Amino acid sequence: MSIDTESEHAAHGGHDDGHHEPPEVVDGRQKMGVWLFIGGDMIGLSAILFTFLYLRGVNTDGHWMSMWGYTGHPYSYYYNILDVKGGSIPNATLIKVGPLSAGLNWFVTVLTVLSAGIIWMAERGLRATKNVKSYTTMAGIATAVTILSIVYGIIQLQHIPQIFTAHNDSLTMAYTAYDSAMMAVDGSVVIHLFILAFLGLGLTIRSARGVINGTKWYQARLVRLFWVWVAISSVIASLVTTTVNTIH
Amino acid sequence: MTTTLEHTKTASIPQGGGLARRQNFLTGLIGGAIFAWLFWFLAHHFLDATSRTWSDEVAASVTLGWIIGFWLGIGALNAPGRWLIGKNNTRADDLYLAGQGQGKSRYWKFTTDHKVVGVQYIIMTMVLLGSGGILAMAIRTELIVPGNHFVNQQVYNGFIAVHGMLMILALIVAVAGPWGNFVMPIMCGARDMAFPRLNALSLWTLVGAAALLLTTLAVGSLTMGWVVLEPIANQAGVGMDFFAMAIIVFTVSTTVAGVNTICTVLTMRTKGMTLSRLPIFVWGAIIAAALGLYAFPYFSLVEAMTLMDRTFSTSFFVANAGGEGWLQANLFWLMGHPEVYVILLPAVAALFEIAAVMSRKPVFSYRTAVAGMTGLAGLSILVWAHHMFTTGWAPTLGGPFMLTTELISIPTGLFFLVLIGTLWRGNIWMKLPTVWMFGFIANFIIAGVTGIYLSDIPLDDQLHGTMFVTAHFHYVFVGSVLFGAVAALAFWFPKVTGRYLNEFLGRISFWLVFIGVQVTFLAMFASGLKGMPRRYSSYALIFEHTNFITTIGAYIIMAGMLVLLGAVITSWNKGEPSGPNPWHANSLEWLVPTPPPLENFDVLPVITEDPYNYGEELVRS
Ligand code: HEM
Ligand SMILES: [Cu+2]
Numbered sequence: 001m002s003i004d005t006e007s008e009h010a011a012h013g014g015h016d017d018g019h020h021e022p023p024e025v026v027d028g029r030q031k032m033g034v035w036l037f038i039g040g041d042m043i044g045l046s047a048i049l050f051t052f053l054y055l056r057g058v059n060t061d062g063h064w065m066s067m068w069g070y071t072g073h074p075y076s077y078y079y080n081i082l083d084v085k086g087g088s089i090p091n092a093t094l095i096k097v098g099p100l101s102a103g104l105n106w107f108v109t110v111l112t113v114l115s116a117g118i119i120w121m122a123e124r125g126l127r128a129t130k131n132v133k134s135y136t137t138m139a140g141i142a143t144a145v146t147i148l149s150i151v152y153g154i155i156q157l158q159h160i161p162q163i164f165t166a167h168n169d170s171l172t173m174a175y176t177a178y179d180s181a182m183m184a185v186d187g188s189v190v191i192h193l194f195i196l197a198f199l200g201l202g203l204t205i206r207s208a209r210g211v212i213n214g215t216k217w218y219q220a221r222l223v224r225l226f227w228v229w230v231a232i233s234s235v236i237a238s239l240v241t242t243t244v245n246t247i248h
Numbered sequence: 249m250t251t252t253l254e255h256t257k258t259a260s261i262p263q264g265g266g267l268a269r270r271q272n273f274l275t276g277l278i279g280g281a282i283f284a285w286l287f288w289f290l291a292h293h294f295l296d297a298t299s300r301t302w303s304d305e306v307a308a309s310v311t312l313g314w315i316i317g318f319w320l321g322i323g324a325l326n327a328p329g330r331w332l333i334g335k336n337n338t339r340a341d342d343l344y345l346a347g348q349g350q351g352k353s354r355y356w357k358f359t360t361d362h363k364v365v366g367v368q369y370i371i372m373t374m375v376l377l378g379s380g381g382i383l384a385m386a387i388r389t390e391l392i393v394p395g396n397h398f399v400n401q402q403v404y405n406g407f408i409a410v411h412g413m414l415m416i417l418a419l420i421v422a423v424a425g426p427w428g429n430f431v432m433p434i435m436c437g438a439r440d441m442a443f444p445r446l447n448a449l450s451l452w453t454l455v456g457a458a459a460l461l462l463t464t465l466a467v468g469s470l471t472m473g474w475v476v477l478e479p480i481a482n483q484a485g486v487g488m489d490f491f492a493m494a495i496i497v498f499t500v501s502t503t504v505a506g507v508n509t510i511c512t513v514l515t516m517r518t519k520g521m522t523l524s525r526l527p528i529f530v531w532g533a534i535i536a537a538a539l540g541l542y543a544f545p546y547f548s549l550v551e552a553m554t555l556m557d558r559t560f561s562t563s564f565f566v567a568n569a570g571g572e573g574w575l576q577a578n579l580f581w582l583m584g585h586p587e588v589y590v591i592l593l594p595a596v597a598a599l600f601e602i603a604a605v606m607s608r609k610p611v612f613s614y615r616t617a618v619a620g621m622t623g624l625a626g627l628s629i630l631v632w633a634h635h636m637f638t639t640g641w642a643p644t645l646g647g648p649f650m651l652t653t654e655l656i657s658i659p660t661g662l663f664f665l666v667l668i669g670t671l672w673r674g675n676i677w678m679k680l681p682t683v684w685m686f687g688f689i690a691n692f693i694i695a696g697v698t699g700i701y702l703s704d705i706p707l708d709d710q711l712h713g714t715m716f717v718t719a720h721f722h723y724v725f726v727g728s729v730l731f732g733a734v735a736a737l738a739f740w741f742p743k744v745t746g747r748y749l750n751e752f753l754g755r756i757s758f759w760l761v762f763i764g765v766q767v768t769f770l771a772m773f774a775s776g777l778k779g780m781p782r783r784y785s786s787y788a789l790i791f792e793h794t795n796f797i798t799t800i801g802a803y804i805i806m807a808g809m810l811v812l813l814g815a816v817i818t819s820w821n822k823g824e825p826s827g828p829n830p831w832h833a834n835s836l837e838w839l840v841p842t843p844p845p846l847e848n849f850d851v852l853p854v855i856t857e858d859p860y861n862y863g864e865e866l867v868r869s
Contacts, residue, residue, distance in 0.1 A: 037503075061570070
């Protein structure tokens, strides 16, 4: 490989000892990194939604939203018959589950969109007015909203019903295919929200300490990119799971 | 170009820093052990008070505790922690993290210098190949004669699964890990990778995953090969939880590494290093990284769902509750087929590089090479169901998938064209890297052609699930990828150590492994053609001879690999000195001193030509 040694020095003006790159260069690189992570995450989201739609599509044995199992008695009742008395348990009944609350689902999504909006506005404000204080406040609010959405996300996960069912002659709790897929979708949302809470807390603390400020706002933008993507993915997930869930 | 960074050579350890500077592999292990125990304790008390034995909940929690503790202990989480509380690294911190002035101990730390990470990947590849190899020898020893002798089927199943997965990990990193880190940034004219800390993270996360994978063997058996198909995966012991978590952790490592590689190539090239002047190896690395970024999310998802089925009683793959086993197979192979090209591409690209340098010619049809690799990557995401031809899933899709699979032979054919075209009428320099390259060419033909047999559905109906398939992909992995990896090792070894990899031992190793591969896997083809099923610890008498031959061949391969190991160990410190550019190559990694100083370049070079103009100057003048 041929190297032009003269322009080498001309370009650099001699020895550059600290090897510092201009911040825009570093920033552009990090932005690309965030975009690539988002790209990977898009594959993840589409795989989860594929799972949801696939299981609904095949509707194995008609069990997308139902399962043979037991209701009417507490777990210990069946456990006693089966394990303690060594007897056989009564015939299972077909237990149907309905779609989960779309309202709760959308509530979490709206909170996520709200926090994304706040973090975006905060960044625009910071870049326009250079006012760090209001950025810190807004980032703090966005973080608080995210924590709230985590709480509701977990409540949502806890609402997914389990069914007593017999499996290889022992009683287990199980989820239907629909509920399993919802576990995956909602679980993934909650994991993403945890990441946002971490990032939001970081932005709040960093801007309060002046590490992020009116001239150094690159990290605010990086986090915002990811934040907006999480909000969009949450909307997509809610759209899919609340509109095409039952089988007619 | 030849001036060194004096200050990095004589530099002392940067001052400052607290406890974090005491962290190393050992503290990582201690952290992992403590957290694994802590999570075990908590899980036992809160999730599983009734059962005394290990439950899946407890096992999954332990694996989570292990990786968190390991990360904490080795210092992987320091940077996010410092970021959170609003601190930035100083230049001294960064130099410390890069290993400045720390001698050999930096190889045992969360060190960010890409050259250190590269060497760590060499060691890691050897560890993975070594442990996978021991299992391979155990498997072949069991199969030397019919009947069960050393292990029962249950233990054997575990051996097969862990051997397979260890080798997959080993080969995913075998070329991209060492050389994608050690030489690729220098080839681009960069001072380091785009994200040095993420680079260290990907290496040590791989270590954490490998530890989980090896533990699988100790805690309980798996019931199936590396694909751990459902519903069998649901019936396996707690080893399956470790296995699934190992893969999830591993995908973190590959994702981070993939993002890092792509960003490095796209944003860190020096002035004048246009995309068409990139050494061809860089193209292979970046295409494989992009393909990995696409493929591995499926892998973590499918293993996460397997874990959920086992621990939270979800029903993704449980048919009597509305799930479906084919879903697992689809998600697995959506990852699985692209992944084999994540493995293959860096090795092929390294061989293009070697072929050009060792025949003193430019890469033949550079653009075709790039197009072939890109085409292969693109096509490879459309062929996954050829692994499911006989499962009964969507028979109507058989035709289309057969077509896409057979189309794969076009880009694969281009690889041969590029390699042979580069060597054609070249002034071929028969040194160790070249020798292993020729081994690749021979073996890869057999590997590719048998792949076409398997893509033919009527034939696959006969051959699926037999040792024929096993022989096919071992021709790819051992015969081709491993040969490419050794060629790359022999080629860049002088850059790492300043010494040649011992030519004599290297050639003995070559002949042993080359002959061993033919003996082992040709006989294995024969077993398969006679109908011997894969993954059984015993077999009928008609398979006796071919299996005996295969086992003998495996021992020959092992002997060859041990000779290679001997060559690496003896050459590392005592080999014949090579100088900075033993192959008289033109790409940047050869123009910096050996070993390259911290941050590689004193002054960044400006590139005016592609790296392959061997002899063109003579012609022109
Ligand atoms: C011309 C190129 C190739 C074609 C047409 C091809 C085709 C196939 C087909 C149809 C199968 C499924 C066989 C069965 O299970 O019944 C298969 C298995 C396999 N192939 Fe290839 N192959 C090709 C090249 C490769 C390459 C380059 C690699 C690796 C880098 C590879 C790795 C594998 C592996 C790992 C399996 C077995 C997976 C398992 O069941 O455990 N193949 N191949
Ligand atoms: Cu395949």
